[in-house]
Amino acid sequence: MRWRKWNFILHRDIGYLCIGLTLIYAISGVAVNHTSHSFNPSYTIEKSAATVSKLEDGKQPDREYVNQVLAELGETGTFKNVAMLNPSTMRIFIEGNSIDVTLATGAVIQEKIARKPGLFEMNYLHLNKHKKSWTLIADIYAIALGLLAVTGLLMIRGKNKLRGILFTSAGIALPLLFLFAVL
Template sequence: MKWSNSVRKWSRIIHRDLSFFFAGMVLIYAISGIVMNHRNTINPNFSITRKEYKITENLPDKAGMNKEKVLTLLEPLGEAANCTKHYFPQADVMKVFLKGGSNLLVNVKTGEAVYESVTRRPLIGAMSRLHYNPGQWWTYFADIFAVGLIIITLSGVIMLKGNKGIIGRGGIELIAGILIPLLFLFFF
Protein backbone atom coordinates (compact mmCIF):
# COMPACT_ATOMS: atom_id res chain seq x y z
CA MET A 1 0.00 0.00 0.00
CA LYS A 2 2.79 2.45 0.92
CA TRP A 3 4.69 1.60 -2.29
CA SER A 4 1.69 2.42 -4.52
CA ASN A 5 1.07 5.71 -2.68
CA SER A 6 4.72 6.65 -3.12
CA VAL A 7 4.59 5.81 -6.85
CA ARG A 8 1.43 7.91 -7.26
CA LYS A 9 2.99 10.80 -5.32
CA TRP A 10 6.09 10.80 -7.54
CA SER A 11 4.01 10.38 -10.69
CA ARG A 12 2.04 13.53 -9.73
CA ILE A 13 5.26 15.48 -9.14
CA ILE A 14 6.84 14.30 -12.41
CA HIS A 15 3.60 14.82 -14.33
CA ARG A 16 3.18 18.36 -12.95
CA ASP A 17 6.77 19.49 -13.47
CA LEU A 18 7.17 18.08 -16.98
CA SER A 19 3.75 19.50 -17.93
CA PHE A 20 4.80 22.98 -16.85
CA PHE A 21 8.21 22.64 -18.53
CA PHE A 22 6.78 21.49 -21.88
CA ALA A 23 3.61 23.64 -21.85
CA GLY A 24 5.12 26.10 -24.32
CA MET A 25 6.04 23.32 -26.74
CA VAL A 26 2.60 21.74 -26.46
CA LEU A 27 0.97 25.09 -27.29
CA ILE A 28 3.36 25.76 -30.20
CA TYR A 29 2.76 22.32 -31.71
CA ALA A 30 -1.00 22.50 -31.10
CA ILE A 31 -1.47 25.97 -32.64
CA SER A 32 0.80 25.35 -35.62
CA GLY A 33 -0.74 21.90 -36.05
CA ILE A 34 -4.20 23.42 -36.39
CA VAL A 35 -2.91 25.87 -39.00
CA MET A 36 -1.06 23.12 -40.86
CA ASN A 37 -4.19 20.96 -40.87
CA HIS A 38 -5.87 23.75 -42.84
CA ARG A 39 -3.02 24.50 -45.28
CA ASN A 40 -5.46 24.41 -48.19
CA THR A 41 -7.27 27.49 -46.81
CA ILE A 42 -4.51 29.33 -44.94
CA ASN A 43 -0.83 29.59 -45.79
CA PRO A 44 1.00 29.16 -42.46
CA ASN A 45 4.15 30.93 -43.68
CA PHE A 46 2.92 33.82 -45.82
CA SER A 47 0.03 36.25 -46.06
CA ILE A 48 -0.86 37.01 -49.69
CA THR A 49 -3.07 39.92 -50.64
CA ARG A 50 -4.24 40.64 -54.19
CA LYS A 51 -5.12 44.05 -55.49
CA GLU A 52 -6.68 44.37 -58.94
CA TYR A 53 -6.76 47.79 -60.56
CA LYS A 54 -6.58 49.56 -63.92
CA ILE A 55 -3.74 51.71 -65.16
CA THR A 56 -5.25 54.60 -67.14
CA GLU A 57 -2.13 55.89 -68.87
CA ASN A 58 -0.96 54.39 -72.15
CA LEU A 59 1.73 51.78 -71.64
CA PRO A 60 4.51 50.91 -74.06
CA ASP A 61 4.71 47.43 -75.55
CA LYS A 62 7.46 44.90 -74.83
CA ALA A 63 10.00 46.69 -77.03
CA GLY A 64 9.34 50.08 -75.44
CA MET A 65 9.20 48.96 -71.80
CA ASN A 66 12.28 49.89 -69.79
CA LYS A 67 13.35 49.80 -66.15
CA GLU A 68 12.40 53.46 -65.53
CA LYS A 69 8.84 52.91 -66.78
CA VAL A 70 8.51 49.80 -64.60
CA LEU A 71 9.67 51.79 -61.56
CA THR A 72 7.04 54.48 -62.20
CA LEU A 73 4.37 51.75 -62.23
CA LEU A 74 5.64 50.51 -58.85
CA GLU A 75 5.80 53.93 -57.13
CA PRO A 76 2.06 54.12 -56.23
CA LEU A 77 2.39 50.67 -54.64
CA GLY A 78 5.43 51.74 -52.61
CA GLU A 79 7.46 48.97 -54.25
CA ALA A 80 9.84 50.91 -56.54
CA ALA A 81 12.84 50.11 -54.34
CA ASN A 82 11.99 46.38 -54.35
CA CYS A 83 12.05 45.73 -58.10
CA THR A 84 14.31 42.84 -59.06
CA LYS A 85 13.39 42.21 -62.73
CA HIS A 86 10.59 42.19 -65.27
CA TYR A 87 9.77 40.10 -68.33
CA PHE A 88 6.95 39.37 -70.74
CA PRO A 89 5.55 35.82 -70.39
CA GLN A 90 3.05 36.75 -73.14
CA ALA A 91 3.23 39.43 -75.84
CA ASP A 92 0.93 41.86 -73.98
CA VAL A 93 1.52 40.75 -70.37
CA MET A 94 4.42 41.98 -68.25
CA LYS A 95 5.37 40.41 -64.93
CA VAL A 96 7.46 42.35 -62.42
CA PHE A 97 9.24 40.44 -59.65
CA LEU A 98 9.75 42.16 -56.30
CA LYS A 99 11.95 41.37 -53.33
CA GLY A 100 10.25 39.09 -50.81
CA GLY A 101 8.12 37.26 -53.38
CA SER A 102 5.61 39.99 -54.24
CA ASN A 103 4.85 40.65 -57.91
CA LEU A 104 2.94 42.82 -60.34
CA LEU A 105 1.23 41.50 -63.47
CA VAL A 106 0.22 44.10 -66.06
CA ASN A 107 -1.58 43.73 -69.37
CA VAL A 108 0.12 46.58 -71.26
CA LYS A 109 -2.64 46.69 -73.91
CA THR A 110 -5.68 46.95 -71.58
CA GLY A 111 -3.99 48.46 -68.49
CA GLU A 112 -5.41 45.76 -66.21
CA ALA A 113 -3.02 45.09 -63.33
CA VAL A 114 -2.83 42.61 -60.47
CA TYR A 115 -0.52 43.29 -57.54
CA GLU A 116 0.21 40.40 -55.15
CA SER A 117 1.80 41.38 -51.88
CA VAL A 118 3.55 38.55 -50.04
CA THR A 119 4.48 39.06 -46.39
CA ARG A 120 5.78 36.57 -43.85
CA ARG A 121 3.57 35.53 -40.97
CA PRO A 122 6.02 36.13 -38.13
CA LEU A 123 4.51 34.10 -35.27
CA ILE A 124 2.55 31.33 -37.01
CA GLY A 125 5.29 30.96 -39.66
CA ALA A 126 7.96 30.47 -37.00
CA MET A 127 5.78 27.95 -35.16
CA SER A 128 5.15 26.01 -38.39
CA ARG A 129 8.87 25.89 -39.17
CA LEU A 130 9.40 24.00 -35.91
CA HIS A 131 7.04 21.29 -37.20
CA TYR A 132 9.35 20.81 -40.19
CA ASN A 133 12.43 20.33 -37.97
CA PRO A 134 14.66 23.31 -38.88
CA GLY A 135 17.97 21.74 -37.82
CA GLN A 136 19.97 19.21 -35.88
CA TRP A 137 19.76 21.15 -32.60
CA TRP A 138 15.98 21.12 -32.86
CA THR A 139 15.97 17.36 -33.44
CA TYR A 140 17.59 16.85 -30.03
CA PHE A 141 15.10 19.10 -28.25
CA ALA A 142 12.14 17.57 -30.12
CA ASP A 143 13.34 14.08 -29.10
CA ILE A 144 13.57 15.20 -25.46
CA PHE A 145 10.07 16.67 -25.81
CA ALA A 146 8.76 13.36 -27.22
CA VAL A 147 10.28 11.41 -24.33
CA GLY A 148 8.77 14.00 -21.95
CA LEU A 149 5.33 13.42 -23.49
CA ILE A 150 5.72 9.67 -22.99
CA ILE A 151 6.64 10.22 -19.34
CA ILE A 152 3.74 12.68 -18.87
CA THR A 153 1.35 10.13 -20.37
CA LEU A 154 2.60 7.20 -18.29
CA SER A 155 2.66 9.23 -15.07
CA GLY A 156 -0.88 10.44 -15.81
CA VAL A 157 -2.09 6.87 -16.34
CA ILE A 158 -0.81 5.67 -12.95
CA MET A 159 -1.49 8.84 -10.98
CA LEU A 160 -5.12 8.16 -10.04
CA LYS A 161 -6.52 5.06 -8.40
CA GLY A 162 -10.00 3.59 -8.10
CA ASN A 163 -12.99 4.48 -10.31
CA LYS A 164 -11.26 7.51 -11.83
CA GLY A 165 -8.01 5.67 -12.53
CA ILE A 166 -6.87 3.05 -15.02
CA ILE A 167 -9.31 0.40 -13.75
CA GLY A 168 -12.30 2.75 -14.03
CA ARG A 169 -13.24 5.72 -16.19
CA GLY A 170 -9.58 6.50 -16.94
CA GLY A 171 -9.10 3.08 -18.50
CA ILE A 172 -12.15 3.52 -20.74
CA GLU A 173 -10.88 6.94 -21.85
CA LEU A 174 -7.42 5.47 -22.48
CA ILE A 175 -8.82 2.69 -24.67
CA ALA A 176 -11.01 5.18 -26.60
CA GLY A 177 -8.03 7.49 -27.07
CA ILE A 178 -6.02 4.61 -28.55
CA LEU A 179 -8.84 3.18 -30.68
CA ILE A 180 -9.82 6.43 -32.44
CA PRO A 181 -6.39 7.01 -34.06
CA LEU A 182 -6.14 3.30 -34.90
CA LEU A 183 -9.52 3.40 -36.66
CA PHE A 184 -8.34 6.39 -38.72
CA LEU A 185 -5.11 4.57 -39.59
CA PHE A 186 -6.92 1.47 -40.81
CA PHE A 187 -10.05 2.92 -42.44
CA PHE A 188 -9.16 6.39 -43.77
Protein backbone atom coordinates (compact mmCIF):
# COMPACT_ATOMS: atom_id res chain seq x y z
CA MET A 1 0.00 0.00 0.00
CA ARG A 2 1.20 3.47 -0.87
CA TRP A 3 0.11 5.10 2.43
CA ARG A 4 2.39 2.72 4.35
CA LYS A 5 5.36 3.91 2.32
CA TRP A 6 4.54 7.56 3.07
CA ASN A 7 3.91 6.73 6.73
CA PHE A 8 7.35 5.09 6.92
CA ILE A 9 9.04 8.07 5.22
CA LEU A 10 7.24 10.55 7.50
CA HIS A 11 8.13 8.52 10.60
CA ARG A 12 11.78 8.21 9.56
CA ASP A 13 12.26 11.88 8.68
CA ILE A 14 10.46 13.22 11.76
CA GLY A 15 12.59 10.83 13.81
CA TYR A 16 15.78 12.26 12.33
CA LEU A 17 14.61 15.81 13.10
CA CYS A 18 13.78 14.87 16.69
CA ILE A 19 17.05 13.10 17.58
CA GLY A 20 19.01 16.19 18.67
CA LEU A 21 16.20 17.73 20.72
CA THR A 22 15.34 14.36 22.24
CA LEU A 23 18.91 13.92 23.46
CA ILE A 24 18.95 17.44 24.94
CA TYR A 25 15.60 16.89 26.69
CA ALA A 26 16.64 13.42 27.90
CA ILE A 27 19.94 14.57 29.45
CA SER A 28 18.37 17.68 30.94
CA GLY A 29 15.36 15.73 32.18
CA VAL A 30 17.51 13.31 34.17
CA ALA A 31 19.54 16.19 35.62
CA VAL A 32 16.47 18.23 36.58
CA ASN A 33 14.75 15.16 38.08
CA HIS A 34 17.62 14.80 40.55
CA THR A 35 17.68 18.40 41.80
CA SER A 36 18.22 18.41 45.55
CA HIS A 37 19.78 20.55 48.28
CA SER A 38 23.13 19.01 47.34
CA PHE A 39 22.80 18.94 43.52
CA ASN A 40 21.96 21.88 41.29
CA PRO A 41 21.58 20.77 37.65
CA SER A 42 22.58 24.13 36.18
CA TYR A 43 25.19 25.58 38.55
CA THR A 44 28.21 24.52 40.54
CA ILE A 45 28.00 26.03 44.01
CA GLU A 46 31.19 26.16 46.04
CA LYS A 47 31.03 27.23 49.68
CA SER A 48 34.14 28.20 51.61
CA ALA A 49 35.07 29.86 54.88
CA ALA A 50 37.74 32.45 55.57
CA THR A 51 38.59 35.20 58.02
CA VAL A 52 39.16 38.91 57.35
CA SER A 53 39.79 41.89 59.61
CA LYS A 54 36.83 42.49 61.87
CA LEU A 55 35.02 45.82 61.81
CA GLU A 56 36.45 48.18 64.41
CA ASP A 57 34.23 48.67 67.47
CA GLY A 58 31.84 51.58 67.13
CA LYS A 59 32.24 51.86 63.33
CA GLN A 60 29.54 51.25 60.78
CA PRO A 61 30.33 49.17 57.70
CA ASP A 62 31.02 51.40 54.71
CA ARG A 63 32.41 51.06 51.20
CA GLU A 64 35.96 51.37 52.55
CA TYR A 65 35.41 48.32 54.78
CA VAL A 66 33.79 46.43 51.87
CA ASN A 67 36.86 47.18 49.70
CA GLN A 68 39.15 46.03 52.53
CA VAL A 69 37.25 42.73 52.84
CA LEU A 70 37.41 42.16 49.07
CA ALA A 71 41.15 42.94 49.02
CA GLU A 72 41.86 40.55 51.90
CA LEU A 73 39.93 37.79 50.11
CA GLY A 74 41.67 38.54 46.81
CA GLU A 75 38.25 39.00 45.20
CA THR A 76 38.49 40.81 41.87
CA GLY A 77 35.00 40.10 40.50
CA THR A 78 32.58 42.84 39.56
CA PHE A 79 30.98 44.44 42.62
CA LYS A 80 27.17 44.38 42.44
CA ASN A 81 25.79 45.48 45.82
CA VAL A 82 26.00 45.17 49.60
CA ALA A 83 23.25 44.55 52.17
CA MET A 84 22.94 44.07 55.89
CA LEU A 85 21.37 40.68 56.63
CA ASN A 86 21.04 41.66 60.28
CA PRO A 87 22.86 44.15 62.54
CA SER A 88 25.91 41.87 62.81
CA THR A 89 26.17 40.35 59.30
CA MET A 90 26.87 42.04 55.99
CA ARG A 91 26.45 40.37 52.57
CA ILE A 92 28.58 41.55 49.66
CA PHE A 93 27.33 40.64 46.19
CA ILE A 94 30.01 40.07 43.55
CA GLU A 95 29.35 38.67 40.07
CA GLY A 96 29.11 34.90 40.71
CA ASN A 97 29.91 35.21 44.43
CA SER A 98 28.15 36.22 47.62
CA ILE A 99 30.21 36.94 50.71
CA ASP A 100 28.71 36.98 54.21
CA VAL A 101 30.86 38.77 56.79
CA THR A 102 30.25 38.55 60.54
CA LEU A 103 31.34 42.07 61.45
CA ALA A 104 32.40 41.44 65.07
CA THR A 105 34.70 38.50 64.26
CA GLY A 106 35.61 38.87 60.58
CA ALA A 107 34.34 35.33 59.86
CA VAL A 108 33.45 34.95 56.18
CA ILE A 109 31.30 32.45 54.32
CA GLN A 110 31.56 32.65 50.53
CA GLU A 111 29.25 31.02 48.02
CA LYS A 112 30.68 30.99 44.50
CA ILE A 113 28.34 30.07 41.69
CA ALA A 114 29.35 29.05 38.16
CA ARG A 115 27.34 27.64 35.26
CA LYS A 116 27.81 23.96 34.49
CA PRO A 117 28.94 24.01 30.86
CA GLY A 118 26.50 22.20 28.60
CA LEU A 119 24.01 21.32 31.33
CA PHE A 120 23.13 24.97 32.00
CA GLU A 121 22.26 25.50 28.33
CA MET A 122 20.30 22.24 28.03
CA ASN A 123 18.28 23.02 31.19
CA TYR A 124 17.70 26.57 29.93
CA LEU A 125 16.04 25.13 26.82
CA HIS A 126 14.25 22.26 28.55
CA LEU A 127 12.72 24.51 31.21
CA ASN A 128 11.88 27.13 28.55
CA LYS A 129 13.52 29.96 30.49
CA HIS A 130 13.73 32.09 27.32
CA LYS A 131 10.02 31.81 26.47
CA LYS A 132 9.26 33.81 23.30
CA SER A 133 10.63 32.08 20.19
CA TRP A 134 11.74 28.93 22.04
CA THR A 135 8.09 28.23 22.97
CA LEU A 136 7.27 27.89 19.27
CA ILE A 137 10.20 25.52 18.71
CA ALA A 138 9.24 23.46 21.78
CA ASP A 139 5.62 23.27 20.59
CA ILE A 140 6.72 22.12 17.13
CA TYR A 141 8.92 19.50 18.79
CA ALA A 142 6.00 18.29 20.95
CA ILE A 143 3.77 18.00 17.86
CA ALA A 144 6.58 16.16 16.03
CA LEU A 145 6.82 13.67 18.93
CA GLY A 146 3.06 13.14 18.71
CA LEU A 147 3.33 12.48 14.96
CA LEU A 148 6.25 10.16 15.62
CA ALA A 149 4.09 8.18 18.07
CA VAL A 150 1.11 7.97 15.72
CA THR A 151 3.15 7.03 12.63
CA GLY A 152 4.98 4.46 14.74
CA LEU A 153 1.70 2.89 15.79
CA LEU A 154 0.57 2.74 12.16
CA MET A 155 3.73 0.81 11.26
CA ILE A 156 2.82 -2.15 13.49
CA ARG A 157 1.78 -5.17 11.43
CA GLY A 158 1.29 -8.89 11.71
CA LYS A 159 2.51 -10.82 14.73
CA ASN A 160 3.98 -7.66 16.34
CA LYS A 161 0.57 -5.96 16.49
CA LEU A 162 -0.42 -7.48 19.86
CA ARG A 163 3.01 -6.70 21.32
CA GLY A 164 2.73 -3.10 20.10
CA ILE A 165 -0.74 -2.72 21.58
CA LEU A 166 0.45 -4.14 24.94
CA PHE A 167 3.49 -1.86 25.16
CA THR A 168 1.46 1.18 24.06
CA SER A 169 -1.19 0.37 26.67
CA ALA A 170 1.52 0.03 29.33
CA GLY A 171 2.94 3.41 28.31
CA ILE A 172 -0.48 5.01 28.77
CA ALA A 173 -1.30 3.08 31.97
CA LEU A 174 1.97 3.80 33.81
CA PRO A 175 1.42 7.56 34.37
CA LEU A 176 -2.28 6.99 35.09
CA LEU A 177 -1.49 4.34 37.72
CA PHE A 178 1.12 6.60 39.27
CA LEU A 179 -1.32 9.51 39.48
CA PHE A 180 -4.00 7.24 40.94
CA ALA A 181 -1.53 6.06 43.59
CA VAL A 182 -0.30 9.51 44.65
CA LEU A 183 -3.41 11.68 44.31
